[in-house]
Amino acid sequence: MGEFGLIEQVTAGREQSPGTLLGPGDDAAVLRAPDGRVVATTDVLVEQVHFRLDWSTPHQVGRKAVAVNLSDIAAMGAVPTGVLVGLGCPPDLPSSVAEELVGGMWEEAQQVGIGVVGGDMVSASSLTISVTALGDLQGREPVTRSGARPGDVVAVAGRLGWSAAGLAVLGRGFRSPVAVVGAHRVPEPPYAAGPQAALAGATSMMDVSDGLLSDLGHIAAASEVAIDVRTEQVEVPQRLSEVASALGADARHWVLTGGEDQALVATFPADRELPEGWRAIGAVAEGSGVTVDGFTYEGPSGWEHWR
Numbered sequence: 001m002g003e004f005g006l007i008e009q010v011t012a013g014r015e016q017s018p019g020t021l022l023g024p025g026d027d028a029a030v031l032r033a034p035d036g037r038v039v040a041t042t043d044v045l046v047e048q049v050h051f052r053l054d055w056s057t058p059h060q061v062g063r064k065a066v067a068v069n070l071s072d073i074a075a076m077g078a079v080p081t082g083v084l085v086g087l088g089c090p091p092d093l094p095s096s097v098a099e100e101l102v103g104g105m106w107e108e109a110q111q112v113g114i115g116v117v118g119g120d121m122v123s124a125s126s127l128t129i130s131v132t133a134l135g136d137l138q139g140r141e142p143v144t145r146s147g148a149r150p151g152d153v154v155a156v157a158g159r160l161g162w163s164a165a166g167l168a169v170l171g172r173g174f175r176s177p178v179a180v181v182g183a184h185r186v187p188e189p190p191y192a193a194g195p196q197a198a199l200a201g202a203t204s205m206m207d208v209s210d211g212l213l214s215d216l217g218h219i220a221a222a223s224e225v226a227i228d229v230r231t232e233q234v235e236v237p238q239r240l241s242e243v244a245s246a247l248g249a250d251a252r253h254w255v256l257t258g259g260e261d262q263a264l265v266a267t268f269p270a271d272r273e274l275p276e277g278w279r280a281i282g283a284v285a286e287g288s289g290v291t292v293d294g295f296t297y298e299g300p301s302g303w304e305h306w307r
């Protein structure tokens with residue numbers, strides 16, 4: 001099948017999402033931007049680096065590719081308006097795989113009431129997925145990484161360590177459909193928690209893609225503050241402890257440094273009540289860097305490409 005046939009196959013019969021005025025099909029999509037500002041973010045996923053098709057179905061990979069972008073929109077306190085999808089497909093990739101991938105992308109997009117408004121399809125030596133998400137601030141100010149202040153509470157919404165546990169299970173050759181494997185295949189970012197945190201006065205926020213400690217390092221650096229994570233406040237779910245003891249691994253390490261759950265982490269003034277779904281895990285102080293119970297964490301604090 002040629003390029004245009006494939007584009008036809010993956011776009012045919014798709015409904016236009018509510019904020020889309022035009023597209024896909026023209027030189028660019030036109031989206032409503034009621035706020036007058038557009039939030040934009042992009043994340044690339046590469047086969048063997050971000051996913052394996054013997055570990056996940058194309059549909060699950062498609063959902064994840066969109067989810068990791070929508071969590072960046074939520075982390076700004078915005079709501080998504082549309083996604084654009086770039087697909088680099090090896091020549092021998094069955095068109096059904098591309099179809100399933102795009103189907104998964106649509107499913108995830110539709111969870112938040114949007115659609116795939118455009119994209120591009122090219123030949124490539126390994127399957128490469130580039131998703132761009134656009135969002136709307138609905139009149140609110142963006143919640144950046146740089147607003148954390150000494151005295152703030154650090155809080156998290158969503159799962160931590162589940163995807164890393166699932167990755168460990170898959171990496172040891174098990175394919176059982178346990179919950180952590182499901183969490184690795186398709187993250188469940190707490191999309192609504194982003195705008196809710198913004199409304200509740202969050203001073204900084206980001207999504208946890210690389211690992212809690214690593215990502216908190218970005219907030220600490222951008223805000224020029226120190227962040228201490230208090231392990232007595234950080235829940236290690238029973239499920240993770242069970243998987244860890246079966247594998248001889250450390251569940252707390254997954255929670256503190258595991259990426260790809262796309263949880264949201266934010267800081268809030270200490271006198272504010274945390275919005276529903278948010279749990280306190282630490283505190284902001286004057287200084288620099290991230291500590292755990294006052295000490296520097298031994299070992300890598302999260303995923304880093306080329307390391």
Ligand SMILES: Nc1ncnc2c1ncn2[C@@H]1O[C@H](COP(=O)(O)OP(=O)(O)OP(=O)(O)O)[C@@H](O)[C@H]1O
Pocket residue numbers: 042043068072209210
């Ligand atoms: N090639 C690039 N050109 C310009 N800006 C970039 C480039 N790569 C990354 N950035 C910017 O650097 C910042 C950090 O990028 P990073 O990819 O770590 O963000 P993220 O999407 O939140 O994390 P993750 O990729 O782990 O999901 C972002 O603001 C991003 O837009």
Ligand SMILES: Cc1ncc(C[n+]2csc(CCOP(=O)(O)O)c2C)c(N)n1
Pocket residue numbers: 043044048049050051052068167209210258259260303
């Ligand atoms: C086959 C396979 N091996 C390893 C991993 C783990 N992994 C890959 S990228 C990443 C961080 C987030 O990516 P990015 O920073 O690019 O957004 C993590 C934790 C995986 N998902 N699949």
Ligand SMILES: [Mg+2]
Pocket residue numbers: 042043068069072209
């Ligand atoms: Mg990201």
Ligand SMILES: [Mg+2]
Pocket residue numbers: 071072075206207208209
């Ligand atoms: Mg991010």
Ligand SMILES: [Mg+2]
Pocket residue numbers: 209210
């Ligand atoms: Mg990253």
